[in-house]
Amino acid sequence: MVIGVTLVSFLALQAGGDPTYLFVSERASLEEIEATRQALGFDRPLHEQYLSFVGDLAQGDFGQSLSYRQPAMEIVLEALPATIELTLFSMAIALLLAIPLGILAAIHRGTAWDGSITTLAMFGQSVPSFWLGIMMILFFGLYLRWLPISGQVPFLVPLMEGDFGTALGNLPRTIFHLILPGIAVGTYSLARNTRLVRSSLLEVLEQDYVRTARSKGLPEIRVLVHHALRNAWLPVVTIIGLEFGFLLGGVVVVETVFSYPGIGRLLFAAINQRDIPLVQAGVILLAGIFILLNLLVDLIYVRLDPRMKLAEGRG
Amino acid sequence: MKLRTLGARSAAAGFFGATVMVAACSQLPEDAIVVGLSADITTFEPGMISSRDNANIARHIFAGLFSLTSEGDHVPNLAHTLDISEDGTAYVYTLREGLTCHDGEALTAEDVAYTFNRIADPENRFTGNSPGFVFTSIGFQDAVALDDLRVQINLARKNPIAFGLITEIYIHCKDAYEAMTLDEATSNPIGSGSYRLASWTRGSEVVLEKTREPGNFQRIVWRIIPEASTRTAELISGNADIITNVVPEQIEAINRSGRAEVQVVSGTRRMYLGFSLSEGSRQMPGGEAIQDPRVRRALQYAVDVPTICRQLLSVECERATGLVNPPNDHPNLTPYPFDPSTAEVLLDEAGWSRGTDGIRFAIRLQAGRARYVNDVNIVLAISQYLQDVGLDVEVDLMEWASVYTPLLHARSMGPLFFLGTGGGLWSPIYDMTDLAEVGSSTNYTQWDDDRWFSRWTDLADAKTPEETRSIIDEMLQVFYDDGPWLHLYFQPDFYGVSNRIDWKARRDERVFLFEARLK
Numbered sequence: 108m109v110i111g112v113t114l115v116s117f118l119a120l121q122a123g124g125d126p127t128y129l130f131v132s133e134r135a136s137l138e139e140i141e142a143t144r145q146a147l148g149f150d151r152p153l154h155e156q157y158l159s160f161v162g163d164l165a166q167g168d169f170g171q172s173l174s175y176r177q178p179a180m181e182i183v184l185e186a187l188p189a190t191i192e193l194t195l196f197s198m199a200i201a202l203l204l205a206i207p208l209g210i211l212a213a214i215h216r217g218t219a220w221d222g223s224i225t226t227l228a229m230f231g232q233s234v235p236s237f238w239l240g241i242m243m244i245l246f247f248g249l250y251l252r253w254l255p256i257s258g259q260v261p262f263l264v265p266l267m268e269g270d271f272g273t274a275l276g277n278l279p280r281t282i283f284h285l286i287l288p289g290i291a292v293g294t295y296s297l298a299r300n301t302r303l304v305r306s307s308l309l310e311v312l313e314q315d316y317v318r319t320a321r322s323k324g325l326p327e328i329r330v331l332v333h334h335a336l337r338n339a340w341l342p343v344v345t346i347i348g349l350e351f352g353f354l355l356g357g358v359v360v361v362e363t364v365f366s367y368p369g370i371g372r373l374l375f376a377a378i379n380q381r382d383i384p385l386v387q388a389g390v391i392l393l394a395g396i397f398i399l400l401n402l403l404v405d406l407i408y409v410r411l412d413p414r415m416k417l418a419e420g421r422g
Numbered sequence: 423m424k425l426r427t428l429g430a431r432s433a434a435a436g437f438f439g440a441t442v443m444v445a446a447c448s449q450l451p452e453d454a455i456v457v458g459l460s461a462d463i464t465t466f467e468p469g470m471i472s473s474r475d476n477a478n479i480a481r482h483i484f485a486g487l488f489s490l491t492s493e494g495d496h497v498p499n500l501a502h503t504l505d506i507s508e509d510g511t512a513y514v515y516t517l518r519e520g521l522t523c524h525d526g527e528a529l530t531a532e533d534v535a536y537t538f539n540r541i542a543d544p545e546n547r548f549t550g551n552s553p554g555f556v557f558t559s560i561g562f563q564d565a566v567a568l569d570d571l572r573v574q575i576n577l578a579r580k581n582p583i584a585f586g587l588i589t590e591i592y593i594h595c596k597d598a599y600e601a602m603t604l605d606e607a608t609s610n611p612i613g614s615g616s617y618r619l620a621s622w623t624r625g626s627e628v629v630l631e632k633t634r635e636p637g638n639f640q641r642i643v644w645r646i647i648p649e650a651s652t653r654t655a656e657l658i659s660g661n662a663d664i665i666t667n668v669v670p671e672q673i674e675a676i677n678r679s680g681r682a683e684v685q686v687v688s689g690t691r692r693m694y695l696g697f698s699l700s701e702g703s704r705q706m707p708g709g710e711a712i713q714d715p716r717v718r719r720a721l722q723y724a725v726d727v728p729t730i731c732r733q734l735l736s737v738e739c740e741r742a743t744g745l746v747n748p749p750n751d752h753p754n755l756t757p758y759p760f761d762p763s764t765a766e767v768l769l770d771e772a773g774w775s776r777g778t779d780g781i782r783f784a785i786r787l788q789a790g791r792a793r794y795v796n797d798v799n800i801v802l803a804i805s806q807y808l809q810d811v812g813l814d815v816e817v818d819l820m821e822w823a824s825v826y827t828p829l830l831h832a833r834s835m836g837p838l839f840f841l842g843t844g845g846g847l848w849s850p851i852y853d854m855t856d857l858a859e860v861g862s863s864t865n866y867t868q869w870d871d872d873r874w875f876s877r878w879t880d881l882a883d884a885k886t887p888e889e890t891r892s893i894i895d896e897m898l899q900v901f902y903d904d905g906p907w908l909h910l911y912f913q914p915d916f917y918g919v920s921n922r923i924d925w926k927a928r929r930d931e932r933v934f935l936f937e938a939r940l941k
Binding site: 125139146186256259 | 462464465467470472547549554555558604605608609623624625626627645646647648649651652655656658659661823824827828831863
């Protein structure tokens with residue numbers, strides 16, 4: 108994973124040309140440019156630059172950010188809590204709203220409810236997140252002045268530092284600042300998950316065991332929740348891990364629009380700056396989180412679906 | 423209590439709380455001023471600061487020996503006098519008494535010498551504006567404390583603009599910085615200015631707190647808001663007092679908001695179309711044609727600069743007649759008028775008549791993207807004007823930093839190229855030093871007219887300001903007539919300023935808040 112991720116990002120950044128010019132003034136002399144190139148290590152052959160990075164990485168050294176001149180991983184980890192807050196909030200929107208909306212659409216199939224929800228879901232999957240973000244800023248932030256337009260109030264950082272008072276005190280404002288970017292990031296996933304829950308539930312509701320449950324005279328709500336939904340939302344669980352990765356990708360643009368100081372914005376700036384160590388540290392971290400999450404999801408799936416355990420047992 | 427009543431009361435309480443919170447969010451305190459910047463800050467290490475935004479914040483933390491006012495005047499700051507030796511290589515500054523750094527350490531001549539020598543020390547591998555541009559330009563050798571209050575800065579050679587460049591150096595104290603590692607110095611500035619760093623949330627905001635005069639606000643909050651529309655929204659909603667880099671399309675929205683207005687200032691960045699006159703360019707299509715000064719002069723009449731400014735920048739630009747910012751420019755030169763008929767006649771006279779296909783000659787115009795205000799559209803507009811007088815222009819737009827910039831430095835762009843270079847208000851010679859020598863790193867055109875370059879010796883030998891001014895005007899006349907630039911405009915800068923405060927934008931891109939105040 109490390110070799111693949113770092114090699115791809117390294118080559119992609121190098122394809123953009125010599126990054127030295129980003130670190131010198133416009134009036135820099137040729138001597139100054141050359142001195143900077145040497146100071147930053149860009150005078151070495153590409154393979155040497157890469158191998159040097161990988162060698163340091165093997166010892167846990169992710170190198171120094173060229174822009175900030177501080178350990179790259181430290182800078183990335185500083186920005187991580189903000190992105191986790193945004194991603195979790197977006198996931199919460201995507202999942203918690205998708206399930207009731209999907210159920211509503213499925214049980215009222217063919218009605219105005221179903222039509223409206225499905226149409227909204229299609230809209231949500233079509234609209235670009237950055238456009239949605241800007242429109243929400245204009246409407247909710249500027250016109251109505253209901254919600255903050257940009258910025259972030261930390262919750263996880265004071266929490267991790269043990270400052271529970273500050274964390275709890277910040278929580279309402281944290282949520283307030285998360286609403287607009289969270290909706291912008293989570294809308295696509297919400298829309299997709301709604302349609303997924305709807306189609307999955309429709310399929311499950313046709314099954315024999317559901318017909319049996321109804322025949323036994325069980326209340327419809329019990330049939331839905333206890334019997335149908337337990338199987339209908341398995342596909343949703345499957346994609347949660349992928350969902351997280353997708354949401355992480357979406358935060359890059361949204362964090363920039365909302366001036367949200369997370370990893371997405373940091374990486375966006377680092378790519379523009381050709382800050383190779385910072386990009387690689389960020390990409391490795393995100394790839395690692397993505398892989399771990401998918402592993403976790405696989406483990407959860409096994410617990411949710413007894414058939415997986417049986418299959419394991421036979422294997 | 424009935425569920426419905428409880429629900430209604432809860433909703434009302436929630437709405438009220440939200441309203442209070444929003445109201446609280448929107449009110450800026452009276453003791454603080456909030457500035458929205460477009461780019462992140464990367465360091466507070468004095469030797470590494472290079473971007474304009476970074477420098478603007480740092481200047482509130484670190485004072486300089488002298489300062490440059492918004493009109494370009496050189497005024498005392500930490501030092502109250504400057505004496506320059508006869509041969510121009512020794513600059514002796516005398517500090518004011520009783521100076522201290524933010525940690526209480528007395529600031530003496532030893533600290534000033536330490537500042538200069540530390541920044542210049544190759545062991546530190548600093549790549550900021552100070553060691554790079556400033557020290558290279560002035561030929562810095564070393565700095566020596568003569569006594570507690572007098573420090574001598576030694577240069578390799580006489581330099582008529584060293585006094586202005588030295589104002590860029592951020593003065594800091596020796597004991598504090600010797601106790602820190604380079605990493606620590608990045609985020610723990612201990613300065614000599616009016617404000618100290620109170621907090622820095624990377625990518626989000628920088629908060630400065632006042633420690634001494636001058637300054638009318640107790641706190642300055644610099645918020646990092648990269649997206650232009652978000653910055654504008656924050657200004658209009660009352661969450662920011664000043665925003666930089668307003669895009670022209672949003673000027674009207676801000677001015678109509680009733681809460682803020684856009685201040686447009688004619689900046690000091692010289693925007694021009696360069697004629698690449700290198701041997702390599704001569705081999706390119708159109709390269710031979712532009713070697714002829716008559717062709718270059720003809721093309722001066724071909725571009726309607728006022729219309730470009732009005733339509734694409736939404737302002738009436740300050741037109742350029744050369745490379746020196748007004749009011750230091752040649753007093754008697756007027757901008758070339760838009761007169762395509764004259765352009766056509768002059769091109770005919772230069773021997774480049776229209777062919778049967780209507781084309782005089784083909785030529786390539788290169789430019790970087792997203793570097794200057796509306797640059798892509800401006801380049802396309804210029805190319806159209808040139809095509810209207812018979813040039814077959816191939817426009818080549820490329821990524822700025824790692825594609826276009828290397829071409830500039832390698833002198834392999836062109837034959838036509840679009841560029842803007844920063845200037846100043848404090849000395850015409852500062853603006854002219856872009857072409858101090860044929861081999862200057864900033865002589866991108868590789869122009870080598872002896873009527874210009876031979877006069878630098880005369881400038882250095884000039885005995886009086888009047889003599890200096892006379893030489894400058896003669897040089898500028900040559901540049902106007904036969905120079906390597908198609909003179910365009912000085913790039914306007916757009917600042918959004920809330921009606922809450924009284925602050926005037928400077929032309930030199932410096933955002934200094936020492937004199938900003940509440941209305």
